[in-house]
Amino acid sequence: xxKGFLDSTLVVVAFAFSAVLLAQTAKPSGAVTSIxxxxxxxxxxxxxxxxGVFDDDAGGVPFLGFTKQDPPLQHSAMxxxxxxxxxxTDPRLKGRDDFDPSNSCFPPGPTRIFTIPRPFEIRQxxxxxxxLSEMDHWVRRIYMDGRVxxxxxxxxxxxxxIGKYDGNTLVVDTAAINETTWIDTxxxxxxxxxxxxxxxxxxxxxxxxxxxxxxxxxxxxRPWTGKKAYQLQPPTYELKEDVICEEYRKPGLxxxxxxxxxx
Numbered sequence: 001x002x003k004g005f006l007d008s009t010l011v012v013v014a015f016a017f018s019a020v021l022l023a024q025t026a027k028p029s030g031a032v033t034s035i036x037x038x039x040x041x042x043x044x045x046x047x048x049x050x051x052g053v054f055d056d057d058a059g060g061v062p063f064l065g066f067t068k069q070d071p072p073l074q075h076s077a078m079x080x081x082x083x084x085x086x087x088x089t090d091p092r093l094k095g096r097d098d099f100d101p102s103n104s105c106f107p108p109g110p111t112r113i114f115t116i117p118r119p120f121e122i123r124q125x126x127x128x129x130x131x132l133s134e135m136d137h138w139v140r141r142i143y144m145d146g147r148v149x150x151x152x153x154x155x156x157x158x159x160x161x162i163g164k165y166d167g168n169t170l171v172v173d174t175a176a177i178n179e180t181t182w183i184d185t186x187x188x189x190x191x192x193x194x195x196x197x198x199x200x201x202x203x204x205x206x207x208x209x210x211x212x213x214x215x216x217x218x219x220x221x222r223p224w225t226g227k228k229a230y231q232l233q234p235p236t237y238e239l240k241e242d243v244i245c246e247e248y249r250k251p252g253l254x255x256x257x258x259x260x261x262x263x
Contacts, residue, residue: 035124036168038200041237042208042230043119053092054117057228062092064115064185066212066226077189077219084187095187101180105245107138107157109181110174111196111212114228116185121239122200122208129163129170134239142172149175155192157181172198183214191218206232 044063047055054063061068073081084095097103102112113120113133121132129142142163153160159177163170174196183190194216201209208230215223 035165036170036202037124038122038129038170038202038208039124040208041119041121041233041239043233044117044228044230046117052094053090056092061226061228062186063117064092064094065188066111066115066184066214066228067224071188071214071224072221073188074219074221077191080189081187084182084189091186094185095182099187101182102244106180107178108133108135109177109183110140110158110161111183111198111214112181112185113138113140114210114212118242119233119237119239129172132239134242136242136244142170149173155179159196166199169199169201172196172200174198189219190214190216193218208232 044057046063056062059068084099086096088096094100102108108116113131113135116135118133118135120134121130123130123132125144127143127145129144131140131142132138133140138158140158140161142161144163147162149160149162153176155176155178157178159174161172161174163172165171175194177190177192177194177196179190179192179194181190182188183194194214197213197215199211203209209227210230211225211227213223213225214220
């Protein structure tokens, strides 16, 4: 009998101690207790009025670009942009094929992928968020482990990306991006000083919103922001295999643009 009483007393004390410990270690009110679920396969509704001409996004933003108004280009960058679009009168059409780096098998870069009419998939882990693109099966890694951009990091096609969660939003900081890429499919250029801040969130279950702030003092007169939205695809949706160079292209720069081969 005495043993049973002691056992009961010990259990009560243990629960009381656990309650005190939990109270001391509990997260403060309002703290983030879970990360937002951004995983899934995402795509945009595609409407066409003619070959290569896509309907504008909501608000009149070109399907292949980020903003309705022209970005604030520096004079030197404006000359490159005008060359990329020489002879193209419809503002909804992509930049010239013979000046398009992707048409010579070069990677699209971290933001142009969001203006291409192809789906992409997001997969989240504790340490890395992956963006898997159907276009040429490109993979982008966003490191979530608290690291910073390494000093002297080499310029790469997708850049170096680090991220953190801010409430229901994934905030991504990207630098060290190869200046050969376009920032969109219209042909807007950038320099080696390009710095991106992306805010990726899910305003509702079926919609993904990506807001990008572009900062590049060598190519633009001030930072500017663009936004795109995507729709969730069914769980059975599969990314297809896509290889650009299999279709038509060969690497190699020439003086007046990029060299490419048609099928």
